[in-house]
Amino acid sequence: MYSQFQSGRRALLVAAAGAAGAAAISSPAMAADYPTRPITIVVAYGAGGDTDAMARLFGEKLTERLGQPVIVENRAGASGIIGSNYAARAKPDGYTLLLAPSTFSMATHVVKTNGNTYHPANDFAPITQTADQPLLLVASQASGYTSVAQVIKDAKAGKALTYATPGSGSPMHILGEIFNQAAGIKLVHIPYKGVAPAVNDLLGGHVALSWMTFGPVEPHLASGKIRILANGAQTRTPLAPDAPSMADLGYKVNVSAWQGLYAPKGTPDEIVRKLNAHMAEILKMPDVVEKMRVFGAFAKASTPEQLGKLTADEHEYFGKVVKEFGIQAD
Numbered sequence: 001m002y003s004q005f006q007s008g009r010r011a012l013l014v015a016a017a018g019a020a021g022a023a024a025i026s027s028p029a030m031a032a033d034y035p036t037r038p039i040t041i042v043v044a045y046g047a048g049g050d051t052d053a054m055a056r057l058f059g060e061k062l063t064e065r066l067g068q069p070v071i072v073e074n075r076a077g078a079s080g081i082i083g084s085n086y087a088a089r090a091k092p093d094g095y096t097l098l099l100a101p102s103t104f105s106m107a108t109h110v111v112k113t114n115g116n117t118y119h120p121a122n123d124f125a126p127i128t129q130t131a132d133q134p135l136l137l138v139a140s141q142a143s144g145y146t147s148v149a150q151v152i153k154d155a156k157a158g159k160a161l162t163y164a165t166p167g168s169g170s171p172m173h174i175l176g177e178i179f180n181q182a183a184g185i186k187l188v189h190i191p192y193k194g195v196a197p198a199v200n201d202l203l204g205g206h207v208a209l210s211w212m213t214f215g216p217v218e219p220h221l222a223s224g225k226i227r228i229l230a231n232g233a234q235t236r237t238p239l240a241p242d243a244p245s246m247a248d249l250g251y252k253v254n255v256s257a258w259q260g261l262y263a264p265k266g267t268p269d270e271i272v273r274k275l276n277a278h279m280a281e282i283l284k285m286p287d288v289v290e291k292m293r294v295f296g297a298f299a300k301a302s303t304p305e306q307l308g309k310l311t312a313d314e315h316e317y318f319g320k321v322v323k324e325f326g327i328q329a330d
Helices: 002-033 050-066 078-088 148-156 171-183 195-203 214-220 269-282 286-294 304-325
Strands: 039-043 070-074 096-101 124-133 136-140 162-165 188-191 209-212 226-231 257-264
Touching: 002 269, 039 050, 039 078, 050 070, 050 096, 050 124, 050 257, 050 269, 050 286, 078 096, 078 257, 096 124, 124 269, 124 304, 136 195, 136 214, 148 171, 148 226, 162 171, 162 195, 171 188, 171 209, 171 304, 195 209, 195 214, 195 226, 209 214, 214 226, 257 269, 257 304, 269 304
Parallel strands: 039 070, 039 096, 162 188, 162 209
Antiparallel strands: 096 257, 124 257, 136 209, 136 226
């Protein structure tokens, strides 16, 4: 009886040791074979926007390099929270990724939720930053404004001025309120449900100003229907080299947009590093750089650690800003 027990116990220990050994080697082995089936890049916004277009561009290039289809799945709603939540809760095996704009790092501060939502710095494995996008203060032709100085002069004189953004709680909205405070003025925020209606009302002269990315306004610059007055960061942008930066204007304002590629937390590091290496090469490709410029974006790769720090830092900073200004999404 005793010897049978010992024999059975020994067999269990051997089996357990074998299982542990298999687990220890499964992650690197899985990463070496990865991918063996299609990969999904989740975009937490509707089709047709900058993030969606860039996700499809990256998906095409990753398909060529990885030998497996990389498809884009749009899961829009709640300022990106619905799609981001979905990606955060996906199996951490490298087959579900998230391409997110910088709204991702601040959305949970501005959207009312039941508390059961993702944490941008804690629930994802950062892979790489993919883009930088300047945020620009632009004016409609009907407004007559050609400089920030004119805007500030009129605002301080009591003229009622409005600025459009793609939505409450967007990076553009937050930048608009930071600029208001820095300049000592109160431009009234008019939120729209997306970029297109905001630009349409700007063209129609229904709003004088807007904080916007370059891509949506670029088609209207040559005609003069829209003018770029300033860049919202501390340095000028090559997209509008004649437009002053916030530093040029004497303001300590430094806000721009960016995009990054993430996987669910727990994704094997070997898979993260593999994807990072492929994306670093993709973001050097001349055709990729050129296409991203069409969206007003500059290709920019990073290490996973750098993207993780950027995400955590902006989540903390914008949490304070949102609280200070009482910003909430619609």
